[in-house]
Structures are given as C-alpha cells and as structure tokens.
Amino acid sequence: MIGNILLTLPVIALTAHSCRAAPTEGKGWHFVQNGTTGIVALESIIVSDTLAIFFDRATNDPLEIDGHPAWGALYNLETNTASPLNVTTDAFCGSGSFLSNGTMVSVGGHNPVIPEAEDGRNGIRVWEPCDDPNGEGCVLFEDPEKLHMAETRWYATSLRIFDGSVMIIGGVHQVTPFFNDDPVNNVEFFPPKDGGIPRPLDLLERSLPANLFPRSFALPDGKIFMAAGNQTIIYDVEKNTETRLPDIPNGVRITNPYDGTATLLPLHPPEYIPEILVCGGTNTSDQLPMEELSSQTPASDQCSRMTLTPEGIERGWEIERLLEPRMMPEMILLPNGEIVIINGAQSGYAAIGTVKDTIGNNSNADHPAFTPSIYTPDAPLGQRISNAGMPTTDIARIYHSTVTLTQKGNLLIAGSNPNGRVVNGTQFHSEFRVEYLNPPYMTVERPQLSNVPKQMAFNSEFSVDVSIPSRLTQGDLKVALMDLGFSSHAFHSSSRLVFMDAQLSGDGKTLSIKSPPNNRVYPPGPAYIFLTVGDVSSPGVRVMVGSGATPPVEDQGVPI
Ligand SMILES: *[C@@H]1O[C@H](CO)[C@@H](O)[C@H](O)[C@H]1NC(C)=O
Numbered sequence: 130m131i132g133n134i135l136l137t138l139p140v141i142a143l144t145a146h147s148c149r150a151a152p153t154e155g156k157g158w159h160f161v162q163n164g165t166t167g168i169v170a171l172e173s174i175i176v177s178d179t180l181a182i183f184f185d186r187a188t189n190d191p192l193e194i195d196g197h198p199a200w201g202a203l204y205n206l207e208t209n210t211a212s213p214l215n216v217t218t219d220a221f222c223g224s225g226s227f228l229s230n231g232t233m234v235s236v237g238g239h240n241p242v243i244p245e246a247e248d249g250r251n252g253i254r255v256w257e258p259c260d261d262p263n264g265e266g267c268v269l270f271e272d273p274e275k276l277h278m279a280e281t282r283w284y285a286t287s288l289r290i291f292d293g294s295v296m297i298i299g300g301v302h303q304v305t306p307f308f309n310d311d312p313v314n315n316v317e318f319f320p321p322k323d324g325g326i327p328r329p330l331d332l333l334e335r336s337l338p339a340n341l342f343p344r345s346f347a348l349p350d351g352k353i354f355m356a357a358g359n360q361t362i363i364y365d366v367e368k369n370t371e372t373r374l375p376d377i378p379n380g381v382r383i384t385n386p387y388d389g390t391a392t393l394l395p396l397h398p399p400e401y402i403p404e405i406l407v408c409g410g411t412n413t414s415d416q417l418p419m420e421e422l423s424s425q426t427p428a429s430d431q432c433s434r435m436t437l438t439p440e441g442i443e444r445g446w447e448i449e450r451l452l453e454p455r456m457m458p459e460m461i462l463l464p465n466g467e468i469v470i471i472n473g474a475q476s477g478y479a480a481i482g483t484v485k486d487t488i489g490n491n492s493n494a495d496h497p498a499f500t501p502s503i504y505t506p507d508a509p510l511g512q513r514i515s516n517a518g519m520p521t522t523d524i525a526r527i528y529h530s531t532v533t534l535t536q537k538g539n540l541l542i543a544g545s546n547p548n549g550r551v552v553n554g555t556q557f558h559s560e561f562r563v564e565y566l567n568p569p570y571m572t573v574e575r576p577q578l579s580n581v582p583k584q585m586a587f588n589s590e591f592s593v594d595v596s597i598p599s600r601l602t603q604g605d606l607k608v609a610l611m612d613l614g615f616s617s618h619a620f621h622s623s624s625r626l627v628f629m630d631a632q633l634s635g636d637g638k639t640l641s642i643k644s645p646p647n648n649r650v651y652p653p654g655p656a657y658i659f660l661t662v663g664d665v666s667s668p669g670v671r672v673m674v675g676s677g678a679t680p681p682v683e684d685q686g687v688p689i
Pocket residue numbers: 189191551552553561
C-alpha cells in the first residue's frame with residue numbers, strides 16, 4: 130500500500146527530443162460522416178471497443194430481422210455498419226447500464242404498435258460481456274415472463290450504484306401525450322432489493338409533471354444525486370432517506386419533456402469532491418397546457434453548478450450561460466476532463482409533436498444547435514464555455530438523438546426523430562446518418578497504453594506500458610478512468626470520469642497507476658483507461674474495476 134503519497138501528477142522526464150516545438154499539423158475538431166444506423170439510434174451504449182448497441186421504437190425502421198423491421202442494432206465502429214439485434218420486447222424510451230460483472234442491462238420501454246414486438250414496459254434485456262469484435266454469437270437475452278421489473282416504466286433512468294446493481298428511477302406507467310400524467314413515483318433495483326418491492330420517492334411526486342428521466346449520479350460516498358423538474362436531492366440508498374438541496378435557479382427545469390442535461394464533473398484524488406453541472410432545459414411553467422406551448426419559445430441558456438459539500442450546498446448554485454439556449458443538449462466527458470456540450474435545439478420542447486405549432490412531420494422543437502461548445506471545469510467563472518475552433522454540422526440532432534464517447538476517444542453521434550415513426554422527406558425527418566466529432570488528437574500521433582491488466586482492484590497500484598510520442602514529452606500527464614455511460618433522452622446515465630494518480634518511470638516507458646480507493650468513488654464494473662499527455666489523449670483500454678462479481682457486491686478498498 131502506498132497510501133496517499135502520489136498526490137500530484139508528475140511532469141514527464143525530459144528526453145533527447147523534448148526541445149522540439151509541438152507541430153500544429155492536423156490540429157482541429159472535425160465532424161466526419163460515416164455509416165448509417167439502420168434504425169433510429171434513440172438510445173446508445175458502447176458495449177466493447179468495436180461495438181455500440183442502439184435501440185429504437187418498434188415501428189418501421191429500414192433495418193430488418195426475420196422479415197420485419199428491427200428496433201435494436203449492433204453498430205460496428207470499425208466497419209461503420211449496422212446489423213440487426215434480435216430484441217423481443219419494445220425498448221422504446223428505455224435506459225440501461227452495466228452491472229458490476231460486466232453485463233449490460235436495458236430496462237423499460239413501451240407497449241408496441243407493431244405485432245412483432247412484445248410489451249416492453251417492464252422489460253429487462255440482458256447483454257452478457259461479448260468478446261467477439263463483430264458480436265458473432267452474442268445475443269440480447271430476454272425472458273419477459275420470468276425476468277422483468279416490478280413496475281411498468283417508460284422514460285425511467287438507470288444508474289449503476291456502489292454495490293454494482295442498477296437503480297431504476299421513476300418513469301411513467303404507459304403512454305401519455307406530453308407530461309408525466311401516470312407517474313411511477315418510486316425506485317427499484319436490478320438485481321432486486323427489498324424483496325422486489327419498489328421504494329416510494331417523494332422527489333418524484335413533488336416534481337411532477339415534467340420529471341421524466343431524472344438526472345441522477347452516484348456520488349463518491351455512495352449516495353445518489355438526483356434532479357427532477359427544478360428540484361434536487363441527495364438520496365441515501367442504505368438509509369432510504371432524501372435530503373433536499375436548493376432548486377435549480379430561476380424556475381429552470383431540466384427533465385423530460387423539458388430536457389436539459391446534467392453531468393457529474395470529473396473527480397480528482399485525493400478528496401474526490403463531487404460537483405454537479407446542469408445545462409439547458411427551459412424556464413417555461415410546467416402548469417401550462419401543452420396546446421399553449423410553442424416550438425418557437427427560446428430554451429434556457431442557463432448552466433448551474435454546485436459543489437456537493439456542506440459549504441458548497443450552503444453557497445448554492447453558481448450560474449453561467451451557454452453560448453446559445455439549448456433544449457435536449459448532451460454533455461460528454463472527455464479524457465482530459467473537459468466536457469463537450471452538443472446536440473439539441475434552441476427553441477421549443479422535447480417529446481413527439483404535441484405543441485400548438487409543430488415543425489416538419491412532428492417536432493416540438495426548432496432551430497437546431499449545430500455547433501458544439503467546450504466546457505472547461507477548471508477555468509474561472511465566465512470563461513468556461515467556448516466554441517472557438519469548433520466545427521458546425523448541418524445535421525439536426527434533436528429529439529431521440531444520442532451521442533457517446535468511444536474507445537477511440539471520439540464522439541459517436543446518431544439518431545434524431547421527433548416523429549412517432551420513421552418519416553422521410555420532411556424537415557426533421559428520421560435521421561440515420563452517423564457522424565463522429567473528432568477531437569484534434571484524432572489526427573496526430575497519440576500516446577498508447579499497453580499491457581494493461583484486464584482487472585483492477587480498488588486502492589491498488591499497478592503498472593502499464595506506455596509509448597509517448599517524443600514531441601509530447603513535456604506535457605502534463607492525466608490518467609482517466611471512465612464509464613462511457615448510456616445515452617437516452619439528452620442524458621448520459623452512469624457516465625463518469627475519475628482521475629487516478631500516476632507516476633512515470635525514469636525511462637518514460639512504464640506508468641504506475643493508483644486505482645480509486647473504493648467502490649463508491651467508482652461503482653464497480655467496466656471502465657476505460659485513457660492517458661492524456663499535454664493535449665493529446667490515447668485511445669482507451671477496457672478494464673474491469675473491482676472483483677467483477679455479480680451484484681450486489683460487498684464494499685471493497687478503503688474509505689476516502
Ligand atoms: C427512409 O430513409 C431511409 C434512409 O435513407 C431508408 O432506408 C428508408 O427505407 C426510408 N423509409 C421510409 C419509410 O421511407
């Protein structure tokens with residue numbers, strides 16, 4: 130045990146080549162279009178280095194399986210091709226997460242509109258770890274009779290917690306046109322706790338009716354932060370208690386159908402102080418009938434940030450402004466600790482056509498935001514958000530679009546369909562084109578990690594081999610442990626970045642890394658390790674963090 134000796138990140142030893150100026154060739158962010166998704170990618174999760182899973186509503190997607198439209202797809206990130214996934218129940222507007230044993234579960238969904246799909250409202254879909262790069266032989270397991278949730282849930286959040294289980298939060302029992310008029314005011318777990326009896330949660334009742342997909346994060350002490358409507362709490366899973374936190378300021382609401390987004394900022398050793406950032410949404414009252422709402426009402430440009438310590442909560446939310454208002458943005462953590470703010474519309478609302486002046490076939494939102502921004506958490510207030518050097522796309526990514534970081538370190542952007550089914554040839558048609566947002570490091574020589582152990586215990590030290598391009602050897606070094614999260618409805622649940630202390634050997638070829646202290650700082654389960662040197666990040670290497678056992682798992686490691 131080396132305790133807390135390695136508190137600061139060392140500057141890399143100089144080598145013979147270190148005096149060379151860093152070249153500027155190939156610099157810059159780029160949107161690159163490649164491939165099509167076959168189904169609308171309204172949920173997405175990276176399940177291996179080479180594969181992403183997408184889910185859509187069971188309707189009329191062009192990709193077919195067994196002679197009918199598919200509503201699940203495997204997307205191969207090497208070949209940029211989609212193949213159908215055999216899904217039994219309708220996963221429309223569900224969510225998902227990995228468990229501590231590396232299995233991915235997809236939960237919730239819809240009562241289908243086509244006969245080939247079964248009712249997915251209490252669905253649980255199991256994707257076991259898949260080693261084949263093309264997904265050959267890997268299946269999405271379902272047994273709707275025997276394996277299902279206690280409640281029917283559409284629009285529920287899933288989040289991996291400290292014992293490696295998934296907590297499933299809120300939702301609506303079945304179809305409602307816009308607001309949550311048939312709420313599931315409780316949480317349940319998979320695998321089940323409390324004999325499978327859901328636990329009532331006051332927050333869900335208090336925050337009606339715009340409270341779908343509560344933005345929820347596992348905090349480094351194991352408690353859960355949640356935002357629903359304009360309200361926020363900390364929920365203690367072990368004591369089953371809620372502690373209220375200050376409301377998001379200025380009447381801004383951030384949950385569906387008033388989708389803003391939220392993220393837990395990167396956690397740093399040795400204290401792992403949690404900070405929450407919420408951006409976008411709307412300050413429209415949730416008491417207005419949907420027929421009075423307009424697709425032209427500007428969204429909110431407000432970002433609110435709070436440190437979740439007693440002093441931070443006392444200080445309350447700190448406000449900053451996006452460069453444009455955004456309904457349905459997403460925030461994606463990058464390996465260097467910066468955050469990409471991307472997607473969404475500048476006016477209107479989420480959900481499928483219900484407002485008085487829908488656009489195209491059926492969009493409640495208008496004026497897509499085409500240029501991403503970067504949020505730099507460590508910069509001073511007022512200087513954190515910038516789009517300098519960011520490219521602009523012409524593909525709208527509004528309702529039912531997704532974005533996720535990949536193992537390669539770029540962003541996979543897919544989906545968008547504010548329509549009830551696949552619709553072509555109109556404004557805001559169903560979108561099948563894949564676009565990557567490539568950070569500048571995708572076009573330069575990058576650091577590489579190798580000989581990374583497949584499994585990593587908490588509070589332990591391990592060594593990996595590194596190769597660092599000579600022009601970078603004077604750069605600061607950061608090692609990030611990341612959960613790439615599950616993207617659904619402008620929210621990336623379970624996404625997380627924990628920085629790890631690291632020490633480079635004198636010859637610059639070996640990195641000693643100290644893993645997170647315990648299973649609360651990083652909920653046990655799969656992760657990617659990325660090394661950033663200067664401003665260039667390596668591709669990620671997948672590891673299993675913790676024992677890899679089936680949940681619920683015991684506490685591991687040492688307290689902070
Ligand atoms: C919509 O467009 C996609 C992609 O261009 C195509 O594959 C599909 O068949 C079209 N669907 C309909 C319903 O027209």
